[in-house]
């Protein structure tokens with residue numbers, strides 16, 4: 001039985017990660033202007049709303065972390081733009097999920113998609129647009145930039161209750177590690193992404209050291225520096241899942257490393273972002289990011 005489960009999960013995991021090979025030059029012939037269109041849109045939106053970068057990054061995390069359950073055949077979806085879908089009369093979508101996940105700035109993706117559809121209709125997925133926008137959000141906030149692997153497809157399923165799969169701010173180190181491992185992500189990825197991972201599950205203030213920490217994560221502009229790790233070492237973290245990073249020798253060593261070196265932090269962050277955003281599923285290219293075709 002154990003062997004059988006191991007075999008099945010190995011097959012499933014390999015099918016998740018090989019479901020759709022992503023590539024750097026995916027749109028070179030079909031829509032080379034897609035990325036610059038997204039960058040322009042994000043930049044413009046940031047000028048009138050400083051919370052846009054944090055919102056886009058958070059949206060991308062949500063998208064990639066939801067519906068990745070390797071033991072269940074039906075749910076092999078990661079970054080598939082399910083977070084962008086509107087609720088319908090028959091279905092309550094992720095964006096309206098429990099508890100209040102307080103996502104915003106969907107309009108930025110709508111504008112970028114509309115512009116891209118006008119010049120290359122039916123070619124660029126909403127999931128890729130969101131991955132580009134998250135990268136731009138980081139680099140336009142003074143963080144590193146990187147080449148986003150492309151070729152994701154959009155999913156057709158978005159369930160409100162799936163937001164319960166996100167890591168909770170109250171998770172201890174083993175729960176965090178498990179949540180990341182289920183998505184093929186390592187302890188290194190966990191620490192590098194922790195500034196944002198903990199804020200994924202929107203919060204009940206009473207579970208947090210700092211009242212309304214979750215709300216603040218949404219309204220303060222993202223600063224891409226390693227200051228978070230310094231604060232963490234000083235015991236000034238917002239979430240108990242952040243403090244959990246100090247309870248394991250390996251993650252604690254990583255926290256110290258990133259606190260000492262902005263360069264090491266950026267390198268690890270980029271690597272983790274690429275790994276996280278390469279969890280793919282999906283089956284179509286939507287025309288409008290809020291509705292399935």
Ligand SMILES: *[C@@H]1O[C@H](CO)[C@@H](O)[C@H](O)[C@H]1NC(C)=O
Nearest residue numbers: 085086087106288289290291
């Ligand atoms: C999606 O929902 C938003 C907010 O409820 C609404 O303003 C918008 O018109 C909807 N869009 C579509 C295409 O259904």
Ligand SMILES: *[C@@H]1O[C@H](CO)[C@@H](O)[C@H](O)[C@H]1NC(C)=O
Nearest residue numbers: 095096099100101102203204
């Ligand atoms: C959840 O969101 C709805 C509308 O989006 C709002 O009316 C309600 O007050 C929110 N609840 C909490 C607990 O924040």
Ligand SMILES: *[C@@H]1O[C@H](CO)[C@@H](O)[C@H](O)[C@H]1NC(C)=O
Nearest residue numbers: 091092093098159160161162
């Ligand atoms: C979500 O889960 C709760 C509790 O398990 C359940 O009562 C509710 O009906 C579910 N909602 C949806 C939309 O599936």
Ligand SMILES: *[C@@H]1O[C@H](CO)[C@@H](O)[C@H](O)[C@H]1NC(C)=O
Nearest residue numbers: 171172173174175176247248
């Ligand atoms: C983390 O929490 C889980 C569930 O409550 C518990 O089983 C586990 O022992 C805890 N692990 C640590 C390292 O505290």
